[in-house]
Amino acid sequence: MKKLKKTNPIRVMLVDDHPAYRKGMAALIESETDLTVVAETGDGRDALQVYRAKKPDVVLMDLRLPGLGGVEATLAIRKEFPDARVIVLTTFDTDEDIFRAIQSGAKSYLLKDTPDDELATAIRGVHAGKQILSEKLSRRLAERQQRPELTQREMDVLQMLIKGRSNREIGTALFLCEDTVKAHFKTLFAKLKVQDRTEAAISAIRHGIVHLD
Amino acid sequence: MKKLKKTNPIRVMLVDDHPAYRKGMAALIESETDLTVVAETGDGRDALQVYRAKKPDVVLMDLRLPGLGGVEATLAIRKEFPDARVIVLTTFDTDEDIFRAIQSGAKSYLLKDTPDDELATAIRGVHAGKQILSEKLSRRLAERQQRPELTQREMDVLQMLIKGRSNREIGTALFLCEDTVKAHFKTLFAKLKVQDRTEAAISAIRHGIVHLD
């Protein structure tokens, strides 16, 4: 994959809150002759400013960040720079995470245990304007896309469910009568393809629809 | 924290499946004059052999590893080398993870976003024979310790619960009558301090008692 003609290297920006990981990633990228790191930050809130200042060719973005999440940071960057090429690089891989990342405009989604050479290939591919998604993650994305969207109310109810609330309690909290809550659960069960509330809770957590933190 | 007298550096071994993270961590450690990396592996199964070969002073051990988990790897090492000083360094921090790590003989438990200097301090402290636990994680550990132990059967039932099974289904699967399952849930609810099965499921996941994978 080495370029025969000497060209300007692809300028990469790293967004990850683990200093050690940034350091390792930087070393890894610099070890490729056609890649170089021009910017780093560990905080999602700084990502846009840093992008503005450095105008990198490709951004490697973690999802779980202090301050602003990776998805929000990506959205912010792409709002101002619609051509920004962002690769999400993370340890988490729920359907929702992948979906939201791609929705937010990320061109690729890689797991942190991706082999070095694949990462380099992905950076080059994304820089060239391609969409790079592994077999496995494409499948995940497809699965997520065929799942019906949840409405706001359904999300609210799900959120309360994760807090361990009963139908009555959920009703009180959301200013609804119990029957309404039950109605929402009915459609929720159908959409998530589950039989009861416990399965719904687990499914929601597993797919990343809700978070425990 | 620099040593005034030149001494042999503390020899560190890294066990983590992310190559980039290992690289960054190694760079970070080498940047300290009194620390050096003498061994690395990304697979828990290799950890013992590598330890045997290199006899490091301190091991930095990730928990989620391919092959053998970090806890099991730590146990294996400490069985043969009871004086082995292991620091668990991971992104996950459920009560159970912390508890099991310390149980397995780890001398410290650090999160991967621990600042560089704290990590170095921890390595030195553990090498000197100390037990290094942050305020926050000590509290977590204490919480876990005051939670009553779950019996094998209770774990079985909990496991089935996470699969979304009903009492009847759990009974069938475990060759028990439904009443027995209900009895186990009763004690389970009391031990986990929850009101119903959904809360139990969430609590178990949150505390790391069961895993979704």
Add this chain to the structure above:
DNA sequence: CTGTCATTTACCCGTTCGGGTAAATCAGCA
């Protein structure tokens, strides 16, 4: 303006769940 969809509430009914109580068996420990 009309159809679609989210949202809300209502009622009925059978099933499941959670709590209380009781008791038998078995293993390990004092």
Add this chain to the structure above:
DNA sequence: TGCTGATTTACCCGAACGGGTAAATGACAG
């Protein structure tokens, strides 16, 4: 051997849940 704790089962009862059906409102798009 007698006590403790895990495990098992049983019965009762009220509360919570899940499914079916129906319908009204409001918003938004065609």
